Amino acid sequence: MKKATSLKQLGEFGLIERLRSKLNTHSPRIKKGIGDDCAVFSTRPNTVQLTSTDALIESIHFDLKTISPVQLGRKAMAVNISDIAAMGGTPYLALISLGLPMSTSTKFIDKLYLGLQTICDSHKIELAGGDTVASPKHLFINVCVVGEACKNRVFYRTGAKPGDQIFVTGNLGDSAMGLKILMAKNKNFGAAKHRNALVKKHLEPIPRIKESSLLAKSRLNVTSMIDISDGLTQDLGHLCSKDNLGANLYEDSLPVSEALYNVCLQKRHDPINWTLQGGEDYELLFTIKPEDVKNLKRLFLKANTFISHIGEITNSPKKIILTRENGSKVSLKPATGFNHFK
Numbered sequence: 231m232k233k234a235t236s237l238k239q240l241g242e243f244g245l246i247e248r249l250r251s252k253l254n255t256h257s258p259r260i261k262k263g264i265g266d267d268c269a270v271f272s273t274r275p276n277t278v279q280l281t282s283t284d285a286l287i288e289s290i291h292f293d294l295k296t297i298s299p300v301q302l303g304r305k306a307m308a309v310n311i312s313d314i315a316a317m318g319g320t321p322y323l324a325l326i327s328l329g330l331p332m333s334t335s336t337k338f339i340d341k342l343y344l345g346l347q348t349i350c351d352s353h354k355i356e357l358a359g360g361d362t363v364a365s366p367k368h369l370f371i372n373v374c375v376v377g378e379a380c381k382n383r384v385f386y387r388t389g390a391k392p393g394d395q396i397f398v399t400g401n402l403g404d405s406a407m408g409l410k411i412l413m414a415k416n417k418n419f420g421a422a423k424h425r426n427a428l429v430k431k432h433l434e435p436i437p438r439i440k441e442s443s444l445l446a447k448s449r450l451n452v453t454s455m456i457d458i459s460d461g462l463t464q465d466l467g468h469l470c471s472k473d474n475l476g477a478n479l480y481e482d483s484l485p486v487s488e489a490l491y492n493v494c495l496q497k498r499h500d501p502i503n504w505t506l507q508g509g510e511d512y513e514l515l516f517t518i519k520p521e522d523v524k525n526l527k528r529l530f531l532k533a534n535t536f537i538s539h540i541g542e543i544t545n546s547p548k549k550i551i552l553t554r555e556n557g558s559k560v561s562l563k564p565a566t567g568f569n570h571f572k
Contacts, residue, residue: 234336235335235337236332236334237330237336237339237364240336245362248339249343252347257356276380277378278381282310282313282375283372283374284306284309285371287368287371288368288370292305293412294369296413297433299342300342300348301434302345303342303345303346303348305345305433306373307324307345307346307349307350307355310374311375311437312437312459315439317386318384318385318455319446320377320378320439320443321375321376322355322376322377323355323358323375324356324374324375325358325359325360326359326374327362327370327372328361328371329363329369330362330365330370331365342371355375385445385454385455385516386454387455387472388473389453390453390473391453391473392475394517395518395539395542396517396540396541396542397516397518397537398462398537399538400438400485400511400536401485401505401511402484402486402511402513403490403504403506404431404432404489404508404511405435406432406507406510407504407508408432409432419493419496420492420495423489424492427489428489432510435510437512438512438514440533441537444530444535450518450526451521453518454516454517455516456468456469456515456516457512457513461506461509462506462508464509467550469515469543475543475547476547476548476551477541478541478542478544478551479551479553480553481553482555483539483541484506484538485536485538485540486505506562550562
């Protein structure tokens with residue numbers, strides 16, 4: 231019998247069986263995986279369950295001309311894992327729903343699942359099942375990730391108070407510049423090593439589970455946290471607006487990577503603008519009580535993990551001020567993030 235090479239030849243149930251064979255479900259907590267109406271899993275005492283879901287749609291969230299199927303699978307999972315990290319949790323289970331054009335090759339699906347499975351394996355997440363449907367034109371991926379956290383150490387967007395200190399993991403602005411490089415016809419963005427580093431940050435984001443776990447397992451008073459998907463200014467605005475607060479940021483403390491700095495120098499851009507406005511970095515932005523700052527820095531230094539102390543929360547409602555290196559102050563306009571329905 232001729233081997234099926236497209237969805238049209240494979241059919242829905244053939245596809246389900248193909249995907250079932252790729253799922254390595256062996257945790258005793260998984261009572262039922264693929265093959266029933268729901269995935270069934272047991273929970274533990276003294277914990278809360280965290281559930282996050284995100285959808286990625288071709289031509290809106292990604293372009294298959296600029297991302298490989300392996301990278302796409304990995305990124306689709308990574309952005310959901312990042313949501314679990316943003317609340318101090320540990321992910322352990324994932325469900326995938328796919329809308330696939332009939333022309334989709336089985337080779338593409340295999341590589342997509344390789345990306346999904348690879349990042350799941352690295353975080354010990356069980357890829358337990360999902361759903362598949364035909365799509366008339368574009369590829370659609372929906373990922374649901376389930377995690378858990380200690381019920382007394384869940385970090386929310388609400389909770390910051392005036393005087394709390396603002397920290398962020400990693401560097402900011404790299405992903406947005408990476409996307410610009412991918413979409414540009416003229417690839418004159420300086421040295422290849424810098425271009426490649428920025429593009430990799432966009433295509434292969436790293437969910438900050440390690441950093442989240444450090445905070446969750448510590449006794450530090452983390453008052454709020456969010457992952458940066460829409461850009462520093464906008465996501466900091468989310469932390470502030472929930473409690474009618476503002477923030478002061480310090481230009482000389484904002485984390486700018488060597489790659490972003492050099493590309494901005496080449497293109498005559500201000501790297502600080504990219505740091506403030508660029509999205510999809512998936513770094514953790516969090517606030518902490520002033521008395522815990524020294525212990526926080528000591529904790530992350532010991533773990534050899536990079537964080538930046540970038541500002542403080544104020545009682546000026548929804549007002550974010552940037553103090554420039556020369557001492558001048560600039561009121562930052564709220565960033566306009568992507569809105570699917572506008």
